Amino acid sequence: MTYATPPRRTLTALTMTTLLAGGLLLGQTAAAPDASAAGGKKVVCEVDKxxxxxxxxxxxxxxxxxxxxxxxxxxxxxxxxxxxxxxxxCVDADGNAPKPWN
Incomplete structure (x- = not known):
């Protein structure tokens, strides 16, 4: 029975960890919802009210x-x-909105 040398064992463990982490990240980004507020509805702020x-x-x-x-x-x-x-x-969001002429 031959045993794996320590560098080979370390390299294998590092490779497997990288693959697992990459798979988890890929799965999370695929299942993530779109970046829209409140289910795609437009957010309206009635500041005075x-x-x-x-x-x-x-x-x-x-x-x-x-x-x-x-x-x-x-x-x-x-x-x-x-x-x-x-x-x-709401006021900050209105102040930081991109200007149409920029």
Whole structure:
């Protein structure tokens, strides 16, 4: 019985690892969905409406805080913060859109 030399064993292991990793990457890219937002739908940001919702949530949080419901106030503030982040993302996306004359 002959044993494989250490360099041959290392080379075989390295080759098999590379082939497996390449196959996994190829399989993931083939099964990946297209890069489109929300299933191919166009994303529309109504910034004014979102800002109004954020303002009403913050007013609600202040009212809840005065009444002593701190957990509900914290949740309302978190929702308002999330809306503010979405507004900022929409404004940034509009500002970074490619210009038609470039």
């Amino acid at each position: 979102m800002r109004q919702q954020s303002h009403s949530l913050r007013a609600r949080a202040a009212r809840l805080q005065r009444l002593g419901a701190t957990a509900e106030a914290r949740k309302a503030r978190a929702q308002a913060d999330a809306l503010d982040r979405r507004v900022r993302a």
